[in-house]
Amino acid sequence: MTVLSNLSFRYKAPFSLAAAILLTAAAVSGWLTFQDFQDNRRDVREQASRLGATLAYSIKHTLIHDDVWQTYQIIRSPAMGMADVADDEELLVLDAANRIYCSSRPRRFPVQSELAADDARYGPLQQYLARSWSGDARFRDDLVPGRLVQMVPVNSEAGGRIGTLIISRRAQTLAQSLRDSAMHVLLPTTILMAVMLPVGWMWGRQLAAPIRYLVGIVERVGRDPAAEIEIPQATQQDEVGLLARRCGDMIQQLRVKETLEKQLLASERLNAIGLVSSGIAHEINNPLGGMLNAIDTHLRFRSPDDAAKKTLSFLQRGLHQIQAAMAALLMEMRTESRELSPEDLEDIRLLVGHQAEDEGVSIDWRNALSGPLPLPAAPIRQIMLNLLLNAIKAAPSGSVVNARVEVMSGALIVTVANRGEPIPKVCLDRLFGGKDLNPEQPGRLGLWVVGQLTRSLKGEVSVESVPGNTTFTVIIPLPAATTASANPLQQPRGAVTDAVRRHPTESDEES
Amino acid sequence: MLLAGAAARVAANVRPALRIGLTPVTLVESRGLLADWARYMSDRLHRPVEFVVRQTYHEVTQLLLAEALDIGWICGLPYVRNKGHLRLLATPQYEGKPLYRSYLIVPAADHKTTSLADLKGGVFAYVSPDSNSGWLVPQVDLRRMGQDPKKFFRKTFFAGDHSDVVDAVANSLADGGAMDGHIWETLRRFRPEAVRNTRVVAKSAEYGFPPIVARASLPVDDVVAVRRVLQEMSADPKGMALLDALNLSGFAAGSPHLYQGIEDNLRLVIGG
Numbered sequence: 001m002t003v004l005s006n007l008s009f010r011y012k013a014p015f016s017l018a019a020a021i022l023l024t025a026a027a028v029s030g031w032l033t034f035q036d037f038q039d040n041r042r043d044v045r046e047q048a049s050r051l052g053a054t055l056a057y058s059i060k061h062t063l064i065h066d067d068v069w070q071t072y073q074i075i076r077s078p079a080m081g082m083a084d085v086a087d088d089e090e091l092l093v094l095d096a097a098n099r100i101y102c103s104s105r106p107r108r109f110p111v112q113s114e115l116a117a118d119d120a121r122y123g124p125l126q127q128y129l130a131r132s133w134s135g136d137a138r139f140r141d142d143l144v145p146g147r148l149v150q151m152v153p154v155n156s157e158a159g160g161r162i163g164t165l166i167i168s169r170r171a172q173t174l175a176q177s178l179r180d181s182a183m184h185v186l187l188p189t190t191i192l193m194a195v196m197l198p199v200g201w202m203w204g205r206q207l208a209a210p211i212r213y214l215v216g217i218v219e220r221v222g223r224d225p226a227a228e229i230e231i232p233q234a235t236q237q238d239e240v241g242l243l244a245r246r247c248g249d250m251i252q253q254l255r256v257k258e259t260l261e262k263q264l265l266a267s268e269r270l271n272a273i274g275l276v277s278s279g280i281a282h283e284i285n286n287p288l289g290g291m292l293n294a295i296d297t298h299l300r301f302r303s304p305d306d307a308a309k310k311t312l313s314f315l316q317r318g319l320h321q322i323q324a325a326m327a328a329l330l331m332e333m334r335t336e337s338r339e340l341s342p343e344d345l346e347d348i349r350l351l352v353g354h355q356a357e358d359e360g361v362s363i364d365w366r367n368a369l370s371g372p373l374p375l376p377a378a379p380i381r382q383i384m385l386n387l388l389l390n391a392i393k394a395a396p397s398g399s400v401v402n403a404r405v406e407v408m409s410g411a412l413i414v415t416v417a418n419r420g421e422p423i424p425k426v427c428l429d430r431l432f433g434g435k436d437l438n439p440e441q442p443g444r445l446g447l448w449v450v451g452q453l454t455r456s457l458k459g460e461v462s463v464e465s466v467p468g469n470t471t472f473t474v475i476i477p478l479p480a481a482t483t484a485s486a487n488p489l490q491q492p493r494g495a496v497t498d499a500v501r502r503h504p505t506e507s508d509e510e511s
Numbered sequence: 512m513l514l515a516g517a518a519a520r521v522a523a524n525v526r527p528a529l530r531i532g533l534t535p536v537t538l539v540e541s542r543g544l545l546a547d548w549a550r551y552m553s554d555r556l557h558r559p560v561e562f563v564v565r566q567t568y569h570e571v572t573q574l575l576l577a578e579a580l581d582i583g584w585i586c587g588l589p590y591v592r593n594k595g596h597l598r599l600l601a602t603p604q605y606e607g608k609p610l611y612r613s614y615l616i617v618p619a620a621d622h623k624t625t626s627l628a629d630l631k632g633g634v635f636a637y638v639s640p641d642s643n644s645g646w647l648v649p650q651v652d653l654r655r656m657g658q659d660p661k662k663f664f665r666k667t668f669f670a671g672d673h674s675d676v677v678d679a680v681a682n683s684l685a686d687g688g689a690m691d692g693h694i695w696e697t698l699r700r701f702r703p704e705a706v707r708n709t710r711v712v713a714k715s716a717e718y719g720f721p722p723i724v725a726r727a728s729l730p731v732d733d734v735v736a737v738r739r740v741l742q743e744m745s746a747d748p749k750g751m752a753l754l755d756a757l758n759l760s761g762f763a764a765g766s767p768h769l770y771q772g773i774e775d776n777l778r779l780v781i782g783g
Contacts, residue, residue: 002514066668067668067669067686068634069636069669069670069671069675069679070667072679072684102684106682106683106684107682107683108681110634111634111665111666111684111685112634112665112666445577457751
């Protein structure tokens, strides 16, 4: 039983089906055999009754004329030509004294011998006839062991009994009937089983297949990451379908749990990084503040010439960017940052110019801003700087990096495109620190910062990467006071995106 | 009306059929053999010949006496009993002699019985009261043994036919039986399985072979013509083939003296 219960469903289901087929065949065969046995008894009784009535009428005249030969001819004819019953059936004609007048088996029942002279089994019948028999036709199965007996009186025209006809037939026992029927049933059952068992086996395997599929999935739970485990698909409404859906729910929950665990781990790491960074930032911010104060003092009270003023302003913006970068790194973006001006963007162009030259990449710069925008300058400078540095690094030597800054549909839209290798699809979702935030991914910290800064400004960053063209798009909504339109990200997302699509980049124009 | 019918037949030059009665005793149960024999005789007698088969000697004899038959093949006993009304036409020859014997047979499984005396108290099968070999001979034998035939056996019955006596004995319905020796030998020759379960215990003295007789009123010319055809069968290939099928060697004119032994036996039984 333990072996059976431990058996795989792969075998248990087909075995169970095969066993059901076998049991059904056995039960049906048994019932048919029992019915056959009952029918056989009834048929024997009816046949004996009819045969007895017919023969008794025929032998009446031969008994009256004391014609042994004709009587013999009459009673042996039913058994002649019936090979299947010839050995089973015995017809006896008794005279008025219940002695054998003649029989279909003269050797066993000689003429004028006593009924039980040569076969003691007939003793009870002989006694019954002599003492108890009423003289009416009777069918008995208890007077001669193993035989069914029909007794028929042979009466003269006057009504007196001149003899008795005995039809004795071997009684088929239930066991014999079962054995005979089993032989008859065996062949068709074997043929049926030869057909049904493979069908049942295949059917059973088919039934077990969903279970095995679910087992294969469940076995991976705890062993493999939940994100890599397939969520079972089930459309059926049965127990297996319910199980599959519950299994899918479980894997979904595990995925969420694992994501939360990763994010928690990442936050802990970032926290640690933040602690270190805040220390560094503190060390940087102190002299940075001093330098900014010094520049500010110099600009206000020393009246520098234009060239010095321009240089000092450039240094001042650069130092502010370092200050903002520190704030972004520490997640401490200060909202009181100054507004974005076209010069901020030109600074970035100037900053990345040397690196572009070093990489052999030219920059196609289109800055559509004509005045300041009510957006913090530092994070947008950082976004531009990171996107351009990333593009220059990714672009092949000799190619062009397209950079475009514009205001459209109430949003600042920054587009940076390069002709480098496409970004693998699996990496796209992680570029800007999505669910699987991993700022430690080599070379991706700048983009992660872009993502963090964009989200802090309630904006949206996206990337489209195909062979020969990778385009980063940052959409940052302008404050409601400065534009008639609402926050573009509160509009249907496709509206702004479509607007960007309709506004081709330079690379598109080139192509 | 009859005269008109006869005149019509004469006018058509067609003589009425010669009706010959017989029993299965002759073993001509094969309709094919009877048809061949009828055609053979018809060709030589130039008139139709019709064989009429009846179950017993008694029936054939009664039809002869009633002139419903012209000729009959019966046993010697009814011939002797009715020889004043029947005319001996021919006597078949078996193994060259117009004689045959009565056989006493028992089941083959009975290895003890050596004579009729051993069957005392048993069940005995006769052919019929009109059979010499199948009834008269054992009756006479028992009387000569000093036994009463009515008490010697526990039970007797008539099977009606020689081959039925073989059947009854072979199946042990009877412990013994008496029958025509020629029939038993013919069965052994053509249907050996029929006699396989029987054993011949004793053979009687020779008696005149069951004769072919004619009704007393049959014209002599017809008697002579039929006798000649029968006697000439042994000289004719077709006739020889028919005789072989009948297990006979020929036909002789026969003589009433051949049946003196049967007459003596009958007198003994009736007188007794």
